[in-house]
Amino acid sequence: xxxxxxxxxxxxxxxxxxxxxxxxxxxxxxxxxxxxxxxxxxxxxxxxxxxxxxxxxxxxxxxxxxxxxxxxxxxxxxxxxxxxxxxxxxxxxxxxxxxxxxxxxxxxxxxxxxxxxxxxxxxxxxxxxxxxxxxxxxxxxxxxxxxxxxxxxxxxxxxxxxxxxxxxxxxxxxxxxxxxxxxxxxxxxxxxxxxxxxxxxxxxxxxxxxxxxxxxxxxxxxxxxxxxxxxxxxxxxxxxxxxxxxxxxxxxxxxxxxxxxxxxxxxxxxxxxxxxxxxxxxxxxxxxxxxxxxxxxxxxxxxxxxxxxxxxxxxx
Numbered sequence: 001x002x003x004x005x006x007x008x009x010x011x012x013x014x015x016x017x018x019x020x021x022x023x024x025x026x027x028x029x030x031x032x033x034x035x036x037x038x039x040x041x042x043x044x045x046x047x048x049x050x051x052x053x054x055x056x057x058x059x060x061x062x063x064x065x066x067x068x069x070x071x072x073x074x075x076x077x078x079x080x081x082x083x084x085x086x087x088x089x090x091x092x093x094x095x096x097x098x099x100x101x102x103x104x105x106x107x108x109x110x111x112x113x114x115x116x117x118x119x120x121x122x123x124x125x126x127x128x129x130x131x132x133x134x135x136x137x138x139x140x141x142x143x144x145x146x147x148x149x150x151x152x153x154x155x156x157x158x159x160x161x162x163x164x165x166x167x168x169x170x171x172x173x174x175x176x177x178x179x180x181x182x183x184x185x186x187x188x189x190x191x192x193x194x195x196x197x198x199x200x201x202x203x204x205x206x207x208x209x210x211x212x213x214x215x216x217x218x219x220x221x222x223x224x225x226x227x228x229x230x231x232x233x234x235x236x237x238x239x240x241x242x243x244x245x246x247x248x249x250x251x252x253x254x255x256x257x258x259x260x261x262x263x264x265x266x267x268x269x270x271x272x273x274x275x276x277x278x279x280x281x282x283x284x285x286x287x288x289x290x291x292x293x294x295x296x297x298x299x300x301x302x303x304x305x306x307x308x309x310x311x312x313x314x315x316x
Contacts, residue, residue, distance in 0.1 A: 001249045005242060005246040007251045013234040014029050014235060016237065017038070019042035022047065032081075032085075034086065035149070036300045039304065040307075044307065051077065054069075056312050059312075087125045090125065095127040095132055095294050096131050097131060102135045102139060123167060125146070127297075133156075145167075148165050149171075150293040152170070153287075154201060155276050160213060169216050169236065170217060172225050173219035175194050182285075190225065205269075208266045214234060216233060216236055218235075218236045222241075223248065229255060
């Protein structure tokens with residue numbers, strides 16, 4: 001009998017959401033995604049100390065260069081265990097800096113290419129701010145493919161599709177968290193889950209209107225949220241949930257499809273900067289979670305910088 005994970009793979013590409021290289025090797029996903037929080041955990045793991053030390057040595061005391069080198073080295077190691085792509089994130093402090101984001105993305109891709117890794121195997125992660133989306137639009141024209149993260153609102157999804165980005169990562173679990181807290185409840189049933197509903201709406205809109213941008217559900221809290229999105233282009237899943245899905249027997253029916261999307265009621269939306277900002281601002285959850293997400297990634301990046309700084313001082 002198929003497991004839920006085996007069945008899910010018949011409908012969606014499964015991606016590992018982790019900086020744990022051993023976990024990626026175990027699960028053998030198609031792609032893998034990382035972020036500053038995941039890499040902070042992995043950088044503190046004794047198994048990966050050689051990667052951290054190598055990044056520090058190569059950067060010769062430059063902390064910013066060491067951060068980029070570390071992100072790329074983890075990405076290169078992860079790519080040894082996946083057939084597809086790895087996502088590497090731009091510094092959250094550049095979330096409102098279009099030109100800064102472009103420069104950092106080019107630098108990351110340059111490091112990958114210098115190490116012999118094709119840019120086709122890398123997705124640059126950018127926050128789905130107006131400035132991040134505009135940066136991604138320019139980068140895509142250069143053949144630098146982007147994964148738009150911290151995506152919570154329909155306005156963000158529409159703007160990303162119009163910008164021609166490669167992939168978006170709507171955060172199911174964080175949307176669920178916000179609504180659970182707002183409703184003061186312990187749980188929200190799957191058929192009422194606002195995080196799941198958000199991805200369904202975005203997927204239907206993209207497929208109905210012929211956008212090539214891929215939808216990758218992300219940030220899950222429970223296995224049911226994942227199986228409720230079977231058929232989504234990609235699903236990025238943490239190792240603990242991959243394990244639960246692998247241990248659960250049974251077939252998972254397809255829930256999302258191009259055919260059902262074509263029948264959906266998804267009128268075309270036209271956005272410029274003013275209408276984007278207003279539409280996103282009208283969604284209190286999305287406004288809160290985008291700001292919080294940027295702050296959290298920045299905080300973890302600063303912790304990682306402190307770790308690198310201490311190592312750099314020790315090697316002098």
